[in-house]
Amino acid sequence: MNKVRWGILSTAKIGRVQVIPAMQKSQYAQVVAIASRDKQKAEETANDLGIFKIYDDYEALLADPDIDAIYNPLPNHLHVPYTIKALQAGKHVLCEKPIALTAREAQQLFDACQQYPQLKVMEAFMYRFHPQWLKAKQLVDAGLLGEVKTINAFFSYFNNDAANIRNKPETGGGALMDIGCYCISFPRYIIGTEPQRVTSLIDFDPEMKTDRLTSGLLDFGNGVTATFTCSTQLQPYQRVNIFGTKGRLEIEIPVNAIADEPARLWLQNNSEIKEMLTDPVNQYTIQTDEFSKAILNNTPVPTPLTDAVNNMKVIDALFESAKKESWISL
Structure with a gap:
C-alpha cells in the first residue's frame, strides 16, 4: 500500500x-x-x-x-x-x-x-473526526433534538507561565486563539451556517496582555445562538451542550477525548436521559488517515480551507467586539 x-x-x-x-x-x-x-x-x-x-x-x-x-x-x-x-x-x-x-x-x-x-x-481540527461528533451531527441532522436553538461550550485550563508560548500575545497566544477557536468551530459545524453577528466580553491578564477569560455570544439569525466561555486561568474543564426544541445533547469531553476509552454523550428527551458510548479511537490517527487518503486519491480534504478562514473571521470579530463594547456584524 x-x-x-x-x-x-x-x-x-x-x-x-x-x-x-x-x-x-x-x-x-x-x-x-x-x-x-x-x-x-x-x-x-x-x-x-x-x-x-x-x-x-x-x-x-x-x-x-x-x-x-x-x-x-x-x-x-x-x-x-x-x-x-x-x-x-x-x-x-x-x-x-x-x-x-x-x-x-x-x-x-x-x-x-x-x-x-x-x-x-x-x-x-481533529475533533471533527471523532465518532462522538459524527454521532452528534447525525442526531441533529436527523431531527432527534428538534430544531437546534442554542449551543453552549465551556473550555478551560490553568497556565499562568509567562514564558509559555500560549501566554505571548505577539505569537498568537491567549484563550480565544488557543481554545476558543474550538468553541467557535463547534456551533458552525453543528448548525451548518455562519453567525451573522457576535459580541464578547474579555478579561486580559494585566502582565502578559493575553486574554485569560473570554465569553462570547454568536447570533446565527432566526433565533439561533451559541454561547461559550474559554479560559487559560481556570480549573481545567470542557463540555458542550446542544439544545433543541425536542431534546438536548451533551458531549462529555468534546476536544481531548481519551483515545483508549469510550466517549460518552447524553441524549435527553423530556425527562428521559439516554447515555451513548462511542468506540475508543484516536482522533489524531483518523485525521491523519483522512488527510492522507485525500492526498493519495487526489480528492478534496474533509474540511476545506474556507472553513478556517471563516473561523478566523469570527475570532477577529470577537476581539473587535470586546474592544468596541458592541455587536459586530460579519
Missing part, C-alpha cells in the same frame, strides 16, 4: 505527545523526518519516536524530495508563513489550529493555495 511520507516542523509538545504517535499508527502515513532549530531536541524526539531523518533547519526539511506532506505545529504566528513555504516546496500541509493570526492572514493563505491546486492544505 502506498503511504504518504510526512515531515514534522518542530518538536512542539502537541506533536511529540499526541499527533506524531497517532500518525505512526495510520495505515496511510509514514513519519520520515522531523526538524527543530534545536538539533538536540530534534535528536531526542527522533530517538524517542523512532524517526529516521533529523534536520536542524525547517527549510532543509521542506527541501527534502522524499517528503510528501508536512505537519505544521509551529507557534501560531508561523502557521501561515511556513505553510506557504511548504506549498512552494511542493508539499501538502496539515496545519495546527488556529490557521492564522487574523482572517486577513488566513485569506492570504487561501489565495496562495490557489496557485497550487494539486496540493492539499487543511486546518487540524
